[in-house]
Amino acid sequence: DQQVKQNSPSLSVQEGRISILNCDYTNSMFDYFLWYKKYPAEGPTFLISISSIKDKNEDGRFTVFLNKSAKHLSLHIVPSQPGDSAVYFCAADRGSTLGRLYFGRGTQLTVWP
């Protein structure tokens, strides 16, 4: 049962434009959300996170928005750069002390010049 869903397996964006990656979740107990970026044959790199007490968190070109009522979050990358081309994973945590992250299946972002 996939509790974190990324329904778009791929996204293609021109350099300089905005990339919007979406993520939906089903478990209302999730209260901490993270985005990771992954290049082939490397480990995921932590990008940005958001707690359920916020609806927006920004770090440089990356902004994460959380809509709790819709159980939806999105990652905005502005402006997009070719080096952003990677697989992006959304992950969620239930706020327990166990450390179990629930991952989406990922979205392949391609930024073309």
Next chain:
Amino acid sequence: DTEVTQTPKHLVMGMTNKKSLKCEQHMGHRAMYWYKQKAKKPPELMFVYSYEKLSINESVPSRFSPECPNSSLLNLHLHALQPEDSALYLCASSQDPGYEQYFGPGTRLTVT
């Protein structure tokens, strides 16, 4: 410094071999994790160590045996693996369970 190191980078082993994967972090993190990742799939949690004690075992077959010798080191001992165990094995650490996890580069394991 948010570095998690893993050795070896690549490993090829036969089904009767015994080998170990190693992971190290010097960030003072108290939680460490092993994940398995197959191509085009998300990481799959295998084990969680919290304060050097095994806190989660996701029903992983006994041919995978984790070990946490101290707060900076995490090993994964492999024995009698199957070809379907071939995957990228990722180690991660976090300040405490429930905080953001930092991943190592992974070990690409091939079982022949």
